[in-house]
Amino acid sequence: MADIRRIKRRIQSVQNTARITNAMQVIASSKMKRAQDRDISGRPYAEKMREVISHLASQMIAFHHPLLTQREVKKVMVVHFTSDRGLCGGFNANLNRHVASFILEDGHPATIVAVGRRGGSFMRRSGVEVCAEFTGLADSVGVVDIRPLSQIVIDDYGSGAIDRVYLAYTRFLSTATQHPTIYPLLPLKPGEREEEKIPEYIYEPNPAQVLSGLLPRYVEMQIYHALLESIASEHSARMVAMKNATDNAHDLIDELTLAYNKARQEMITRELLDITGGAVALTG
Amino acid sequence: MRLTIVTAEELIYSDDVDMVVAPGALGELGILPHHASFMTMIDPGELRVKKGEEELSLAISGGFLEVHKDKMIILADTAERAEDIDMAKASQAKKQALELLEAQPKDADLRVAEAALRKSLAEIKAVERRRARRKERI
Numbered sequence: 072m073a074d075i076r077r078i079k080r081r082i083q084s085v086q087n088t089a090r091i092t093n094a095m096q097v098i099a100s101s102k103m104k105r106a107q108d109r110d111i112s113g114r115p116y117a118e119k120m121r122e123v124i125s126h127l128a129s130q131m132i133a134f135h136h137p138l139l140t141q142r143e144v145k146k147v148m149v150v151h152f153t154s155d156r157g158l159c160g161g162f163n164a165n166l167n168r169h170v171a172s173f174i175l176e177d178g179h180p181a182t183i184v185a186v187g188r189r190g191g192s193f194m195r196r197s198g199v200e201v202c203a204e205f206t207g208l209a210d211s212v213g214v215v216d217i218r219p220l221s222q223i224v225i226d227d228y229g230s231g232a233i234d235r236v237y238l239a240y241t242r243f244l245s246t247a248t249q250h251p252t253i254y255p256l257l258p259l260k261p262g263e264r265e266e267e268k269i270p271e272y273i274y275e276p277n278p279a280q281v282l283s284g285l286l287p288r289y290v291e292m293q294i295y296h297a298l299l300e301s302i303a304s305e306h307s308a309r310m311v312a313m314k315n316a317t318d319n320a321h322d323l324i325d326e327l328t329l330a331y332n333k334a335r336q337e338m339i340t341r342e343l344l345d346i347t348g349g350a351v352a353l354t355g
Numbered sequence: 356m357r358l359t360i361v362t363a364e365e366l367i368y369s370d371d372v373d374m375v376v377a378p379g380a381l382g383e384l385g386i387l388p389h390h391a392s393f394m395t396m397i398d399p400g401e402l403r404v405k406k407g408e409e410e411l412s413l414a415i416s417g418g419f420l421e422v423h424k425d426k427m428i429i430l431a432d433t434a435e436r437a438e439d440i441d442m443a444k445a446s447q448a449k450k451q452a453l454e455l456l457e458a459q460p461k462d463a464d465l466r467v468a469e470a471a472l473r474k475s476l477a478e479i480k481a482v483e484r485r486r487a488r489r490k491e492r493i
Contacts, residue, residue, distance in 0.1 A: 116430060273393045273394070275381050275394070280396070281419070284396050288430075
């Protein structure tokens with residue numbers, strides 16, 4: 072009797088868990104869709120900007136800008152994109168491991184700008200310097216919201232405190248696959264020099280000023296793009312993890328139901344035996 | 356002339372237009388079809404787009420403008436159509452920016468406050484112009 076009740080309670084609780092994981096899966100898939108859409112809608116801007124910068128850069132070979140200077144590498148900065156919350160499979164662990172081994176291989180002293188609680192706490196625990204941490208960025212994050220982050224990157228690079236900047240984020244390849252990636256952000260490498268003749272432009276106030284205005288925005292845009300990809304990856308990782316969890320819960324429920332039915336049947340048989348046993352004793 | 360306005364977040368506007376008036380880095384400039392190849396930074400302010408009888412007004416918080424082969428592209432930091440602007444919010448932002456400037460901030464803070472003020476002023480102007488146009492029609 073006690074056994075049956077215990078199994079029943081177990082089924083009940085697994086059912087509740089399945090309901091929650093199922094809801095999380097649905098939410099994650101809609102959030103993933105939204106992050107993807109926003110990434111796509113920002114693409115025309117990115118393409119145009121890349122085009123303009125490579126036009127300009129190809130015209131001004133002798134142009135110097137703090138964001139273009141190559142220096143001997145003494146210290147590197149890694150902007151590390153993870154999530155605030157867990158329950159998303161190996162999403163954070165994969166990137167954390169990837170970045171940790173990258174820093175070891177690179178060999179230069181590194182400082183981390185952590186986006187997301189998971190990455191920040193991992194890096195601190197591993198004894199890597201964390202110079203800034205951004206948490207609680209909503210899924211509806213806009214370019215304006217990451218401005219403090221890009222400001223840190225641009226200022227520290229401009230002042231010479233760091234000599235190279237990498238973006239570490241999870242690239243979104245498809246719903247099923249995401250890849251931890253490390254992308255060199257600074258120094259910027261202006262696009263390939265185009266051979267075709269570029270039409271003469273009139274620049275106001277002058278080409279150098281236009282280019283120096285564009286470069287920080289370009290950096291900002293790259294960071295924003297990495298963040299969106301990371302968000303899309305997080306949600307798709309969570310979606311898959313929650314789908315597995317829901318499936319497992321259903322398997323467990325099936326097993327438990329079987330056990331429950333068996334136990335119930337056994338109990339009935341026992342009772343029947345008792346009754347018939349009693350009847351036999353009376354008549355006998 | 357084809358005009359495309361994009362921000363890092365989305366495509367704001369894309370259509371054939373007759374004239375664009377933009378707040379350029381060296382003062383306000385009007386661009387008509389068949390303009391020479393041209394590239395400028397734009398300051399926070401009001402952007403006006405004319406298409407036939409219609410006139411569209413947007414508040415823009417800075418960016419870049421490129422004209423090439425009768426195509427015009429505006430890479431805007433932010434752009435909002437006059438009809439989407441919340442007047443109360445814009446006035447509030449203006450008040451806050453003025454308060455910040457009262458305290459005589461330095462360097463970065465000063466720039467932030469100035470930019471906020473310019474943005475809110477541009478928004479208010481865009482809304483007011485839209486209202487005035489509506490009255491004319493009536």
